Amino acid sequence: MAALNDYLQIKEDIAKKERARLRNFKQVVRLLNEKDRDEYYNEHLQKLLGNTTLARKRRSAEEGNSKNSSKINTVQKTRKKRRRLSKEERKKRREERKRRKNKKKGKKGKGKRALDFRYNRKRRSCAKHEMYVDFDEIGWSGWIISPKGYNAYHCKGACPFPLGQSQKPTNHATVQSIVHALKVGNDVSTPCCVPNKLYSISLLYFDDDENVILKQYDDMVAASCGCH
Missing domain, CATH: 1.20.5 (Single alpha-helices involved in coiled-coils or other helix-helix interfaces)
Structure with a gap:
């Protein structure tokens, strides 16, 4: 079971x-x-x-092709609508283009003359220029030991009326410039471009007894120029 x-x-x-x-x-x-x-x-x-x-x-x-074809047709229709100009109309247009071209040239020439005038005035104005002094060339190398030379700079340029602040004029130079411009004085020239600040340099040299001397000489380098 x-x-x-x-x-x-x-x-x-x-x-x-x-x-x-x-x-x-x-x-x-x-x-x-x-x-x-x-x-x-x-x-x-x-x-x-x-x-x-x-x-x-x-x-x-297909839509793009249809649009392009419609544009081409429109341009062709526009071109067809333009009428040909007569000889007198073409001549007038040429003269107008020539007149505009000459006008533009005149504007450019005036601007160039103004820039040239400002550039030449700035270049001719009183300013500091380099002037390297070689002691050997001026006959001082026999007694100066060091340095062999230095950059003394020099002042050069005109002091035209009116004198600007960049030319660092003295009050006397300003008055002299006005008198010269108005021609109210006899034989009064323009102010002169001269150093208005000078630096010193140190020289190592032989004295008369052949002693080596180190001395500082004042007013040897033109630091800046002005109208005086």
Whole structure:
């Protein structure tokens, strides 16, 4: 009796496992069918979308060609509407263009002359310029040991009326410039361009007894220039 019960129990377990396997198999089949159906729908949808895109591109290209052709026709019509000018009209237009061109050249020439005048005035005005002094060239190398030379600078340029602040004029130079410009004085010249500030330098040299001396000499270098 016990053996029969064990047999029935085993049989029932086997049947349960078979039913469970069958359910799993059906579920797998259903999932595969759904996947195939989705892939089919996606492929069909992509084909539809591709055809729609191609149609849209074709339509836009046709519209672009039609617009270009309409523009070309409009330009051709506009060109056709232009009438030919007579000889007198062409001559007047040429003269007008020539007059405008000469007018522009005149303006450029005036501006260039003004710039040249300002540049030349600035270049000729009183200013400091370099002046290198070589002690060997002026015959001082026999007693000066060091330095061999130095840049002393020098002042050069005109002091034209009116004197500006950049020329650092003295009050006397300003009055002299006015008198010269108005020609109210006899033989009154313009102010002179001279150093208005000087620096010193140190020289190492031999004195009369052949002693080596280091001495500072004042007013040896022109630091700035002005009208005096």
